[in-house]
Each structure stands twice: as structure tokens, then as C-alpha cells.
Amino acid sequence: MADIIRDAPIGQIIRFVTRNRVLQYPEEKPGFQLPESYNTALNALATSTIIEKDPNSSQSTSESDVSHPSQKLERKRTAETINSVNSKDDLEATLTRTKSRENTQQWTEERLEIERELSIERTKSIPVAPTKTADGHILVDFYTTDDPANPQNWSNPKRALVALLICLYTFAVYSGSAIYTSSTLEIMSVFNVGSTAASLPLALYVLAYGIGPLVFSPLSELPLIGRNPVYATTFALFTILSIPTALSKSFAGLLVLRFLQGFLGSPCLATGGATMQDMYSLLKLPYAMTFWVSAAYCGPALGPLLSGFAVPVKGWRWSLWEIVWISAPVLILMLLFVPETSTPNILLRRASRLRKLTGDNRLMAQSEIAQKNLKPSAVAIDALIKPLEITLKDPAIAFVNIYSSIVYAIYYSFFEVFPLVYGPMYGFNIGQIGIVFLCVLVACILGIITYTSYLYFYLIPDIMAHGLRAQEHRLVPALICVFGPVIGLFIFAWTADPSIHWIASVIGITIYAATAFVVFQCIFVYVPMSYPAFAASLFASNDFFRSSLACAAILFAKPLFDHLGVARGVSLLGGLSCLGVIGMWVLWWTGAKLRARSKFAVA
Secondary structure (H helix, E strand, O other): OHHHHHHOHHHHHHHHHOOOOOOOOHHHOOOOOOOHHHHHHHHOOOOOOOOOOOOOOOOOOOHHHHOOHHHHHHHHHHHHHHHHOOOHHHHHHHOOOOOOOOOOOOOOHHHHHHHHHHHHHHHHOOEOOOEEOOOOOEEOOOOEOOOOOOHHHOOHHHHHHHHHHHHHHHHHHHHHHHHHHHHHHHHHHHHOOOHHHHOHHHHHHHHHHHHHHHHHHHHHHOOOOOOHHHHHHHHHHHHHHHHHHHOOOOHHHHHHHHHHHHHHHOHHHHHHHHHHHHHOOOOOHHHHHHHHHHHHHHHHHHHHHHHHOOHHHHOOHHHHHHHHHHHHHHHHHHHHHOOOOOHHHHHHHHHHHHHHHHOOOOEEOHHHHHHHOOOHHHHHHHHHHHHHHHHHHOHHHHHHHHHHHHHHHHHHHHHHHHHHHHOOOOOOOHHHHHHHOHHHHHHHHHHHHHHHHHHHHHHHHHHHHHOOOOHHHHHHHHHHHOHHHHHHHHHHHHHOOOOOOHHHHHHHHHHHHHHHHHHHHHHHHHHHHHOHHHHHHHHHHHHHHHHHHHHHHHHHHHHHHHHHHHHHHHHHHHHHHHHHHHHHHHHHHHHHHHHHHOOOOOO
8 A cells, every 4th residue: 555655646745745755665765785687787898788697606597497488588578679779770769758568569469479478477576687778778677577566567456446546537527528518508597698608618628628638648658757747737727627617707717617627637538548558468458448438438428417406406506516526536536546657657767766776877767768869849740740640641540530529429419419308308307317318327338248248258268369360350349339329329319209208219329329339449449459659649639539529519419409300310410320330341341451551550
């Protein structure tokens, strides 16, 4: 527990105030001994050879140990590092802002192979030999294969606690979007605005948390910053800013504050998945991602339920106060119990402590060397320009962005169409309309059961037996589920009628939401597998595209349904979803050919 608090934001503040005399790291405690392999590396004359112990020394490994798989793996990894840094130019070319699992790219066969072997060796506490670069730097690494500083080595309860808090953080921010919808009627009356204007506080919130990842995702990937400073700073500001939002006395002020709320809450969207990736291996990551995505998926749906019964009694501000009450406890827990998970940041700070301990400036983290040559313009290009370029030039990414944006926009149009259906047609009050949104929670649970069963009974055993198949193999569940949103929307469209029981239309929305959940899981795995070098930027840009269209949908949905009616308006949305069916099958059929022609994808 002390280690968790020490690495959490509160622990880092305590360390700063006490000048590192409290909550010390092992390197700061009296009697700490530098690992022998580091002493050997510092004293060695050779600058580009793997550091190994003398087989004749008293501490040498046996012949059987030298042939141990992890030692072979270590020599393989270190040799690759040395071979790739024979010159300064080569070094600069091979370094990136983030390194994880020995510098392999995520979602690749190489990453899978490394993780398989290390998962076995973590139980044996085998020393990890440091390496030298061509210019004489010693690259600081984890000391042993089971080093507790490595997030991959954390116990299951510790990782589950961190994952749970990230999910709660995500839920708090996402529920803060639609929790406002119960207040729109009173907003129209209090501020004397129309229905479209009254929807702006929701629309701007959604737009802002799509813009935020373009800024915060690159920041969290910088080793000097890491994940936690971004989380702690922005979420604290989000929580504090929620107070004046609830006290706002002008409509213009409400709009500005809601936009800032969404923007400051967006790091959960920008970085939550990266935190899961820091902790979980390639085989376990899909489970963690499923639950994290479900928190984001259910947040908006449960927002109207949380505020629906209270707002008619307590007033429109009550829904905004609920954001404070949800966020404040989660913020306190995160400040206390969410440690840093970014491996580059962890190793960078360890390198700094070792330099202070030994006085030797040759001890450096690999990310420090990379940062010397990192230009702000390059970060901006990777975050803003490169995703747009890939979207315009690569049909697969263009389809993923367009389709996911349409599905997300339809999802947010529910907040406009439900009051038109269940109020006038079935006599539901605001609170009861909020209860209808529980069907999305039910759908999410069904989606989780379906997708995790697919992972557990088929996909994970198949990967363990045959390795990673072609990327299109991950789209197989989506080929079936992609029909679901179309079917669900048409059921809703033509059963939303006073002469038909309300449960029929709810079933349609449940089918839509459950199958869309599975489709999202599939395409959000396909993208990083096909474009591992640009995965973070592509996810940030996808967030922006989805949120932008969802923002527009919130504003055009009510006029659309007013002019076309619910049946024809929702049928139009169902027709647009038919394009997704065609696109998904075309992507599955031609994906390999598209990737072969793309200069961005992994063939």
C-alpha cells in the first residue's frame, strides 16, 4: 500500500514537500546497493557489448542458467538495442517518445512473443543486464524480470484497483455529459432560449471532450510528464470548475463552463486505454479494455437516470451539482491510489535517482536520450497532421472514422428522441424517461458477456495456439453484429407508437446498443493492429471525429424528428447504418490488399 501511495499524486506531493525524506524509493534509502550488473557496466571499457558477468567469478551463473530462455531473450533484446544504436543518427532514428516491453510495437507478433517469455520468467527474479549505447550511456532498465516497479509485474489486486478507478473516472466524466439533459426544459424557461440553444451545453461538452485528446494524449506520452500529472491536474480542475458551472447565472457563462468541463475531463478518454495497456499484457488487455469502454458507454446513458427524478423537484442546477458529488470522491481516490503507470516515466525518474546516488551522468533512461531530439513541431505533427493525412489517404481508417462517428452520433440522438417518444406517446415523466436509458446498461452487459466469451473461448486460445492472425480476423464478430444497429433502429422507428407497447421500442434500442458495443470493440482492436506506429494519434483523431458528429447530432436531431417524425427520422438513421454493413464486409474482404498498398499500415 505504501508503494501505491508513494507513486500516486498525493505521495509525490508529500515527497516534494519533505524533500524526498518521506515515502522514499529503494535508491534513496540508506544501504541501497547498486545492482552488480550496473557496477560492471559503469566500469567496463567496451561501449557496445552486452554486459555479462565473468563466468569464473564467485557470482557467475551456471552453464544451465546462461542457456536459460530469459537470458537468451535478454541477450536478444540487448543485442538488438546495440545493433540499432551503432551511430548517433541510427540512435535518433530508433528512439520514440514511449517505450514499453523492450521497445516493441504494441499489437504485434514481436510484442506477443516477448510477453509470453517474460510472463514465465517474472516468477524467477532474473537480473536484467543494462546496455551501453555507442556514445557510452548506460540505459537504465528494471533491475529484475519481476521488478515491482514494472506495472506489468504488479499484483492482480493492485492492477484491478487502478483499472477500477480509471473506469470510475471515465464514468464520472461521461455521465457528466447527458446528466444535464433532465434540465433542458427548465433551462429554456429560465434563460428564455429555444430547444436547440438549450441543447448547446450538452453539445459543447461532447465536442470539448473530443478536442481534448488531441492535446492531452501527446502530453501523457512524453516521458518527462507521464500519465498522472495529466490525470490529476485536469480532473482536479474539472471537479473545481463544476462548482461555478452549477452556480452559473448567465446562459453564455453556462456554455463556456460546460465546454471547459468537457475539455478538462477528456484525459480519461485520451489516456485511459494507454493506462490499461501499461499494466496488462497483449492477451489480457482486451478484457481490461472491454470494461473501460463499458464505463464510457454507460456513462451518458445513466446520466438522465441520475438526475431525472431530482431535477423536477430541486431545479435545473441539481443535475450540475451531481457532477461535483460524483467527481469529488473519485478524484480523492485517484489522488491517493493511482500510481504512475508509464514505463518511460518510471525509468526516467529511476535514472535520475541513480545519477544522484552514483554521481555518474552516464546513467540515463532511453527516453531521456529521445527527448533531447524531440521537437515540439514533431509532436504537433504526430498529434494533429498525421491522423488527418492517414484518414484522407487510407480508406480503412476513413471508413472506421466515418462509421464510428455515425454510430456515436445516433447514440447521442437518443437524448433528443426519447423525450419525443416516451413523454407524449406513453406519458412518461422525466424520471421515467431516464429509466428507459437503463436499456443501454442492459445492452452493455449483454455486449460484455458476448465479447468476453468470444475472447475466452475462442480468440485467446487461438492466439496461444497459432499466434496473431491477419488483422481482419479480429473483425469476424463485427461481421455479424454490424447488422444489429440497422435492425435495432428500424424496430425502434416503427414500434414507437402509442398503439404498441413501449417495451418493443426499448428492445430495438437494446439490440442497437449491444451490437454496436461489440462492433466498436472489434474495430478499435483492428486499428492499432494495422497501424501500430500511429495508434495513439489515430485514436485521438477518432475521438475528435466521433465527438464532432455527436455534437452536431445533438443539435440537428430534434429538428430532424420534428420535420420527419420519429418513424421516418430514425429510419433515415437506420439507412445510414446500412452503409456500415457494406463497409465492414468490404473491409474484411479487401483489408489485406488495402494494407499492402498503404504506406502507414502493417501488411
